[in-house]
Amino acid sequence: MARRxxxxxxxxxxxxxxxxxxxxxxxxxxxxxxxxxQPSQLQGHTGRVSLVGLVAGxxxxxxxxxxxxxxxxxxxxxxxxxxxxxxxxxxLFKTGREVVVDGKLRNGTFVAVPNTLVTKCPxxxxxxx
Numbered sequence: 001m002a003r004r005x006x007x008x009x010x011x012x013x014x015x016x017x018x019x020x021x022x023x024x025x026x027x028x029x030x031x032x033x034x035x036x037x038q039p040s041q042l043q044g045h046t047g048r049v050s051l052v053g054l055v056a057g058x059x060x061x062x063x064x065x066x067x068x069x070x071x072x073x074x075x076x077x078x079x080x081x082x083x084x085x086x087x088x089x090x091x092l093f094k095t096g097r098e099v100v101v102d103g104k105l106r107n108g109t110f111v112a113v114p115n116t117l118v119t120k121c122p123x124x125x126x127x128x129x
Contacts, residue, residue: 034102039072040079042105051110052100055093056080063089072099072110082108087115 036050051072059070063086073080075098085101093099098120103112 036100038074038077038079039081039110040074040077042081042110045105048102048104048113050100050102051081051083051112053080053098055095055097055099058095059093063087072101081105081110083110083112085112085114085117087112087117089117090119092119092121093117 034048034050035045036052037045039051039053042049042051053072053074056071056073059068061067061069067084067086068089070083070085071080072083083101083103085103100118100120101110101112102116103110105111
């Protein structure tokens, strides 16, 4: 004789599955991701963003004391923004390198969140010739 399970267990299991599916759908569509912008797109954004661009000019200052100061410019435009960053600096950080840093624009200067500076290595992702 086959034992028949309670329909209440099935209803509870399906309800939990439905709630998880709705949660996953919500986080994938309206998730709290940080927008990734270039310096020319930065004006008008008040919240935290990821700024992507090329290091322009010479970096000055100390990344731990008063902050490392450098300019970040668009890849294909001449728009640039001054950046103040505190924290660890990647070994590959140098003029002309593409970097990503999180922070907010304050009084015309991008104030970075400490320890969010990441360099990109274009040769690693370029197609082989």
